Amino acid sequence: MKKYIYQEKKDTRSGFGEGLFELGKSNPDVVALCADLTGSLKMNKFQDQFPERFFQTGIAEANMMGIAAGLTIGGKIPFTGTFANFSTGRVYDQIRQCIAYSEKNVKICASHAGITLGEDGATHQMLEDFGMMKMLPNMTVISPCDFNQTKAATKAIAGHEGPVYLRFGRPKVPNFTPEDQEFIIGEAQVLIEGSDVTVFATGHMVWQALEAANMLNEKGISAEIINVHTIKPLDEKTVLQSLKKTGCGVTAEEHQINGGMGESIAQVVTKNLPKPLEMIGIKDVFGESGKPDELMAKYGLDAQNIVKAAEKVVSKK
Amino acid sequence: MSEITELKKVATQVRRDVLRMVYEVQSGHPGGALGCADIFTALYFKFLKIDPKAFTMDGKGEDLFFLSNGHLSAAWYSVLARSGFFPLEELATFRHIDTRLQGHPATEEGLPGVRVASGSLGQGLSVAVGAALAKKLNKDDRLVFCLMGDGEQQEGQIWEASMFAAGRKVDNIIGIIDYNGQQIDGACDDVMPLGDLKAKWEAFGWTVLEMNGNDMEDIVQTIPKAIEKTGKQKPVVILMHTEMGYGVDFMEGTHEWHGKPPNEEQFNKAIANFEETLGDY
Numbered sequence: 001m002k003k004y005i006y007q008e009k010k011d012t013r014s015g016f017g018e019g020l021f022e023l024g025k026s027n028p029d030v031v032a033l034c035a036d037l038t039g040s041l042k043m044n045k046f047q048d049q050f051p052e053r054f055f056q057t058g059i060a061e062a063n064m065m066g067i068a069a070g071l072t073i074g075g076k077i078p079f080t081g082t083f084a085n086f087s088t089g090r091v092y093d094q095i096r097q098c099i100a101y102s103e104k105n106v107k108i109c110a111s112h113a114g115i116t117l118g119e120d121g122a123t124h125q126m127l128e129d130f131g132m133m134k135m136l137p138n139m140t141v142i143s144p145c146d147f148n149q150t151k152a153a154t155k156a157i158a159g160h161e162g163p164v165y166l167r168f169g170r171p172k173v174p175n176f177t178p179e180d181q182e183f184i185i186g187e188a189q190v191l192i193e194g195s196d197v198t199v200f201a202t203g204h205m206v207w208q209a210l211e212a213a214n215m216l217n218e219k220g221i222s223a224e225i226i227n228v229h230t231i232k233p234l235d236e237k238t239v240l241q242s243l244k245k246t247g248c249g250v251t252a253e254e255h256q257i258n259g260g261m262g263e264s265i266a267q268v269v270t271k272n273l274p275k276p277l278e279m280i281g282i283k284d285v286f287g288e289s290g291k292p293d294e295l296m297a298k299y300g301l302d303a304q305n306i307v308k309a310a311e312k313v314v315s316k317k
Numbered sequence: 318m319s320e321i322t323e324l325k326k327v328a329t330q331v332r333r334d335v336l337r338m339v340y341e342v343q344s345g346h347p348g349g350a351l352g353c354a355d356i357f358t359a360l361y362f363k364f365l366k367i368d369p370k371a372f373t374m375d376g377k378g379e380d381l382f383f384l385s386n387g388h389l390s391a392a393w394y395s396v397l398a399r400s401g402f403f404p405l406e407e408l409a410t411f412r413h414i415d416t417r418l419q420g421h422p423a424t425e426e427g428l429p430g431v432r433v434a435s436g437s438l439g440q441g442l443s444v445a446v447g448a449a450l451a452k453k454l455n456k457d458d459r460l461v462f463c464l465m466g467d468g469e470q471q472e473g474q475i476w477e478a479s480m481f482a483a484g485r486k487v488d489n490i491i492g493i494i495d496y497n498g499q500q501i502d503g504a505c506d507d508v509m510p511l512g513d514l515k516a517k518w519e520a521f522g523w524t525v526l527e528m529n530g531n532d533m534e535d536i537v538q539t540i541p542k543a544i545e546k547t548g549k550q551k552p553v554v555i556l557m558h559t560e561m562g563y564g565v566d567f568m569e570g571t572h573e574w575h576g577k578p579p580n581e582e583q584f585n586k587a588i589a590n591f592e593e594t595l596g597d598y
Contacts, residue, residue, distance in 0.1 A: 031454070055450065055485070063443045063477035070447020073432050074455055075375050078447075093437050094474070098444055102424050102433045 001217055002192050004210050006176040010147035012168035012204075013111040017042025018147075019154025020079055020109075024050045027077065030158055033068055034081045035061045040170075041081035041111050061086045065094040065106070072104040077158055080106065084113035084126035084167060092132060099163045100136040107157050108133075112170045114254035115282065115299055116204055116292035125287035131259020133165040134232040140164045140185060141231040143253075143261075145206035147175040149229065152183035160185055167203065169254075171292045174207045188235035190242070194224035197310045198242040198249040202228045202261050205252040205280070205301065212306035223310060231261050236268045243269060248276045248313045252306055254296075257281035276316040278309035320363070324533050326594040327399065328358040332564050333591045334395035334598060338411040340584040345412060345420065348574035349466065350392035352497050352531065352559040356464065359536045361396040364544075366459055369401035372429035380459045381448050383433065385441020386466035386495065387421040388576065393430075394418050399595065402430040408598040439472025441465060442492060446482050449490040460547055461490045468500030471509050476521070482552040483522025491543050492523070492554035495530065497561040499572040515556055523554045530557035564590050 023030045024046045031053040032046050038056065047054040057064040061082055068078035080087065087110035088095070099106045110129065117125045133141045142157065142164060144150040150168045157164045191206070192213050201209035206227045213223045224242050228235070243249055249269070251262030262279040269275055282299055296302045331354040339345035361367075365380045384393050391411060398405045403417070410416035417428040421436025433444050445463035452459060469475060482490060494514065502508045511517075518525045524546045528539035539555060546553045561575065562568025565587040579587055 052454070057477075057481060058484075060474075060477035060481065062440075062474040063446075063481055066440050066443020066474065066478065067447035067450065067481070069433060070444040070449070071451045073375060073381070073444075073448045074377070074451020074457070076451050076454065094440055094443075097434050097437045098440055104433070 001213065004176045004191070006174040008175060009172035010175040011170060011172050012144060012147055012150040013040070013170060014042045015144070015147040015150030016109055016111065016154050016166070016168055017045060019151040021045040021049065023155055023158050024053065027158055029075060029077045030079065031055065031071055031076045032079045032081065033057055033064050035059055035064050035086065037082050040083070041109070043081050061091045062094050065091045066098055068106045069098040069102060069104045072106060078106050079109050081109045081111065083124060084110035084129050085124055088126060088129040088132050096136060100138045103138050104163060105161055107164045107166060109154070109166045111168055113167045114169055114204065115287045115295045115301065116169050116171045116254060118171065118292045118295065119289050121289040122286040127256045127282045127287065128259060129165070129167060130231050130253070130255050130261060134264065138163055139232065142185065142229060143167045143203040143231055144229050145203060145227055146173060146177050148179050148181060149177045149183065152181050153229065156183040156185060169204060173204055176207065186230045186233045186235055188238040189227040189229065190224065190238065191227050192223065192225040194222040194246065196222045196246055197314050198224045198226060198246045199252060199306060199310065200226050200228050200239065200249060200261070200265055201252040202231065204254050208301070208303045209252055209306055211303035212310065215303060215307045216310055221310060221314060228261055231264060234264050234268060239265055239268055240273050243273055243275050247317045250278045250280060250306060250309045250313055252280040254301055255281055256284065258284060276313050278313040280305055280309055321533050321537060324358055324362055324537070327362050328354045328533065329591050330399065330593070330595040331358055331392055331395045333588060333593060334408060335391045336579070336584060336588050336591070337597065338391045338408055339578045341409070342412040343578045345391050345578060346388040346576045347391070347578065348499070348561040348568060348572070349386065349389045349495060349497065351565060351568065352561045352563045353389055353464065353495055354392050355533055355536055356493060356530050356557060357392050357396040359533065359540060360462060361400040363537065364540050365462070372402060374432060376432070377455060377457055378459060381432065381461045383441045383445040383448070383461070383463045384422060384435055385463055386438060386469050387435030390418070390420065390422050393422065397430040398598070403428065405598045438466065438469040439474040442475055442478040445490055446478050446487055449487050452489055460544065462493065463490065464493045464495065467494055467496045467498065467511060468505055468508070470494065470511055470514060479518065479521045479523065486550045487552050488548055488550050490552050491547065492552065493557050494554060495559055496556050497559045499561045499575065501572060501575045503572050518554050522551060524551045525554055525556060527556045527558065530559035531563045
């Protein structure tokens with residue numbers, strides 16, 4: 001079984017900041033906007049180096065989304081940066097009318113997503129963003145798993161014509177994917193091949209899934225681990241190919257089960273290849289204050305829970 | 318014939334178009350569209366530096382126009398067609414299935430002249446400000462115009478955009494507020510008083526002008542003054558006083574015709590006010 005190791009833990013938001021800075025150097029059309037969270041989004045390097053292409057909007061996210069849409073009209077590629085709750089729920093109608101429906105080339109970059117935001121609590125723990133964003137026609141939804149992948153994804157979305165939602169987070173997590181990786185939008189990655197059960201994971205849950213694979217291996221269960229870094233368009237081919245082989249699956253995401261990645265996978269599976277599925281995610285409740293690891297454990301979003309779900313779903317085959 | 322007379326002829330035909338479009342499909346928003354026929358005409362037939370035959374999304378080297386209060390679509394489509402953006406006969410498809418002339422403006426089917434969807438209110442000024450910023454980055458010295466409603470001033474996002482444009486010295490934009498004092502539920506002063514709009518925009522840091530939007534001579538005198546005020550570190554806004562339903566006596570001075578089509582009898586009475594100056598579509 002393939003093993004993954006990491007040298008250090010890094011936050012995915014810093015991967016975004018690095019990617020944005022590199023884009024600033026390589027693409028003069030890239031501009032960035034931030035609603036008073038430049039430090040939190042790690043956008044300072046871009047701001048310092050390219051002040052004429054950086055727009056501080058103040059605490060006015062709706063206006064930021066509209067301005068971003070307007071900037072595309074002049075051929076710019078705007079990257080908006082704020083927390084995930086202010087990037088989606090707060091500005092849903094602005095995104096819907098001026099960006100998604102109007103097919104504007106805006107990259108909505110959302111940090112501090114999910115429950116691992118931690119101590120700030122439920123007001124800031126966005127757990128519904130995949131659902132809101134994937135429902136919008138024309139929208140691409142991306143959720144990379146670590147620092148290196150977030151950096152690669154940030155650079156890749158600049159080359160994709162059309163609205164994109166890029167989700168990442170606050171805590172430092174294992175940085176295990178290659179530094180020089182190519183990020184292919186819409187292509188799920190088979191990280192570990194297995195034969196008994198497929199675990200479809202996204203974002204911070206990918207590392208948890210890799211740890212779960214080790215634990216399952218010790219129990220004699222061969223788990224295939226797939227990194228679904230693009231929630232929409234979903235890589236249906238890879239999903240179905242894997243389930244055809246393993247015969248059952250677990251989905252794992254730091255998001256509400258309602259409206260999440262698992263729901264998208266279930267739709268594809270139900271239509272094409274009905275197989276038992278278990279879903280790991282937030283169970284229709286809001287989060288709360290706490291340390292990221294404590295919250296992941298309390299809300300059932302860790303490797304142990306993936307193992308339990310895998311054992312359960314294997315028994316249903 | 319004088320230029321004013323020519324522009325008035327166009328505006329008269331635009332009002333005919335609005336009434337015929339809304340009546341034929343029995344839906345739409347005639348009141349504001351009739352009130353703004355003059356400003357639409359003046360912009361598209363005199364002031365905007367544009368090439369209707371060669372519409373591009375980026376509009377580099379051209380003036381840009383944004384309609385924030387998208388429900389005025391009938392009047393906008395009429396001037397777009399009559400100034401050459403798309404075939405005149407397409408006006409007959411307004412609000413019908415498979416049309417490019419959606420109830421509220423949209424970009425999905427690539428209708429020339431439209432750069433962003435509008436209809437959900439309060440959003441157009443932000444987009445216009447973004448487009449104005451892009452013009453500055455592109456060293457493009459043309460201007461960006463944005464028409465808004467007065468009821469729309471109740472949306473918070475308008476003031477976010479207003480604060481930003483002044484704070485960042487976006488001085489290549491001209492906002493125009495259709496100040497007819499009416500909105501769908503009644504008079505603005507009853508629904509949610511706007512207070513002293515002029516003082517508010519001035520306090521936000523904009524240069525404010527006023528004009529009578531149903532007086533072509535006043536429009537033709539005021540727009541150049543507004544253009545003259547651009548490029549001076551401050552954004553410019555015109556409080557444009559109009560009458561909702563202008564030109565049709567029973568539609569004026571009331572909110573009743575904000576979003577309601579006339580019946581046959583009402584249509585016949587209304588259309589009689591407007592001579593077929595340029596030929597119906």
